[in-house]
Amino acid sequence: MGFSNWVFSVISAATVFVSCSYALTLDGYALLELKSGFNDTRNSLVNWRDSDESPCSWTGVSCNPQDQRVVSM
Numbered sequence: 001m002g003f004s005n006w007v008f009s010v011i012s013a014a015t016v017f018v019s020c021s022y023a024l025t026l027d028g029y030a031l032l033e034l035k036s037g038f039n040d041t042r043n044s045l046v047n048w049r050d051s052d053e054s055p056c057s058w059t060g061v062s063c064n065p066q067d068q069r070v071v072s073m
Contacts, residue, residue: 024051024055025053025055027055027070028050028055029050031048031055031058031061031070032048044060045059045060055070
């Protein structure tokens with residue numbers, strides 16, 4: 001019984017770690033919050049998704065190549 005609990009714990013921890021490592025950056029979440037206030041009737045920002053790891057490939061977003069932080073819109 002102890003070994004199965006250990007295996008379950010390892011799998012659970014790995015799942016959480018993988019989920020966190022692919023989570024959108026704080027810059028991305030801030031931009032999504034900003035987007036929610038826009039009236040994007042032409043769907044220009046359709047590629048702004050919370051499922052992305054980084055907002056650096058989003059329409060209108062430029063990032064620093066070293067640290068992948070948003071530097072301009």
